[in-house]
Amino acid sequence: MPVKKFALSVDENTYQAAKEVVESGAYRNMSHLFEEGAKKVIREEQAKKSQNPCEALASL
Numbered sequence: 001m002p003v004k005k006f007a008l009s010v011d012e013n014t015y016q017a018a019k020e021v022v023e024s025g026a027y028r029n030m031s032h033l034f035e036e037g038a039k040k041v042i043r044e045e046q047a048k049k050s051q052n053p054c055e056a057l058a059s060l
Contacts, residue, residue, distance in 0.1 A: 008034060
């Protein structure tokens with residue numbers, strides 16, 4: 001799968017919290033953590049718009 005790179009700016013508190021989660025071993029790295037977070041937000045937004053929320057949840 002092709003990867004798209006871009007810069008991401010977060011406030012210091014978000015960065016520190018994310019760093020702790022990654023260091024706990026829950027995610028491979030910061031990119032993995034933020035990608036999974038983005039997928040969650042996208043699924044939620046799609047579910048709001050969809051007539052069938054199950055379809056939206058299965059799309060990612």
